[in-house]
Amino acid sequence: MLLLLPPELIKVVLFHYACPTLVGRPVSLEPVQLVCKRLNDLVVGSNDLYELVFSAKFSSRFAQDLAGLTSPNWRFQLDYYNQALALVQLRAFPPDPVELQQLLWAVYVMCLEDDDGLNRAQLDSVHAYDWIKSYVMNHLYDGSNENNGWPLESDENALALWIMWYLTTKDRIMSEPEEESDIIVSLVLPYVIGHFRYTTAWAPPNHLHLPLPKRIQLPGNQSAPTTLLISWPTPHGPHPIYKKSRPWNHCLFEHRVALAPPLLTLAAKQHFFIRREIYQFGMPPTMPRTRAEAPERPLPFPTQEDIIEFNSHRLGGFDGLQGGTKIGCRLARAEWRRMQYCANPWSGSRVSNIYIPGSLSGLFVGRMLMMNEFALAGLLANAALPAGLSEMLLSMTVTPVYMRLEELVCRHGEDVLPSTRLRPPPPESPLSEDSDSDSEDVPMPLQEELDHALAQAFDDGMANAFLPPQTSFHNRGEDVGISAPGLDRTYDYHRLVEPSLVHDPEACPGCIRREEKMREIWQQDIENEATRQVLPPCTGVQDVVIRGDTDLKHTRAWGAFTIAGRVRQWDGLIVLMRRSTLATTIFYGYITNDGMSFSGNWRIGTGDPGMPALEGAFSLGKVAE
Known part of the structure; x- marks a missing residue:
């Protein structure tokens, strides 16, 4: 009877056969193909049938980048995901390293492209969260015995932590046994505090202009390889750390896409903070209840109402729209772009827009992690992971952070504010490396000339967040003038307020x-x-400058700060300089969780950017106002 129907209706029947329910793995069409040649030809030659089945079961955001997909392409991806779900359902971890990476990449990409929640539903149906948590708790330290006890910065660990992060929900965190939560915190702790050993950014935060040139121009028409920048050995390896990942050739709809693994430490920080934000800040009974009831004091101090407000921002608050480390957001599309273009500081495209303008505008609230300076010095001095490493051993505490930020943008074709070094960016680099570019036999300049040139190329002014020293802002309606001593002019930037940005x-x-x-x-x-x-x-934007401060009520509780900084175009790294009358702190990190979170590291604002410094993690969330 089925063969008596028109081909269009047969496809409808086959679609419902393959997708009897929305949630759950699709039913294979192979038995249908074995019925007769006509049904086999109909299935094989039907591009829209496999596309319909795939679109009913899975998200297909990345398919938009691949034109001309045919039936074999859709069938390949459908089978690829189906096989991955089958292994997850079996709670399997293939012993072969390549097969394990293929499985983890398949699940991670499903998490990354989940626009409409279909992929999450399929992953939840096979209990993927329990599967990946099992990997984290049992395999995260595989190979650590040959790494002085420290967990490896491996592709597998990075993918596992990001998959687990995406599948985490507030209900799962709140119902997680305390003992299990403490185990996970202890497992990721080395990644959270080990900025001297693990990659904290796609390229070190001392560089604004990327990709880096293969050679540095020196006086007298001479040059030197930029590999000389990596010059400070430590017990934990060279510092700063230049991430140069071996790309994974991921198969997407039968097209090979070269991807670098995501930033492991960024996921580890979020796992740490969500399990510590469960606990509220305490209120001593002697603390004033309100600001009106508090006696006058020369220094900022919190009241009970300030503590209550800060506690309301834990894990995004009751409605998910407050500050803190938010849970349940989509992974940002920017992460896919970083994996494509930012695997190597010496290559990539400077015409891409990783950062989405407007992401940092508004109020951000969260926590910064502090640790004992002497305990950190002990970690730096010894290559081995200390036995019993714990938050208590490091005397770790957290401090509230409030930032109200505003973005100022420079459009393409307009003049860009120079960085601290007051030098132009390097010339455009090709997408692929020239392996012979450093092999030229060139005469070397005098040592002092080389040292000066390397210093100029090495640091774009991280201590000033890539801004000229003593930068000042002058309001001009929707425009803002930016000037500084040493500049011969004022640079006009625009407030990012719609519809002021016309592209x-x-x-x-x-x-x-x-x-x-x-x-x-x-x-x-x-x-x-x-x-x-x-x-x-x-986006029409070629440069983003940030300015900000703390609101008055937060100033009275936690201190007065001014904030200024910049966004690195190459990978969307945000570098902010936070100043008070007592200290300067540099915050650097990335927008995550679909634009709702800002996470990374802070470090003291003085000292050599090429050397490890007093540094810690932070996690902030945007408040919906």
């Missing part, structure tokens, strides 16, 4: 450069069909 793709120089770069990529795709790259869309 015309036809006239935008950034869009024009993007199209030129895309033509190069398309030509490479023709020559090498295993590669597939699509640059992010141009």
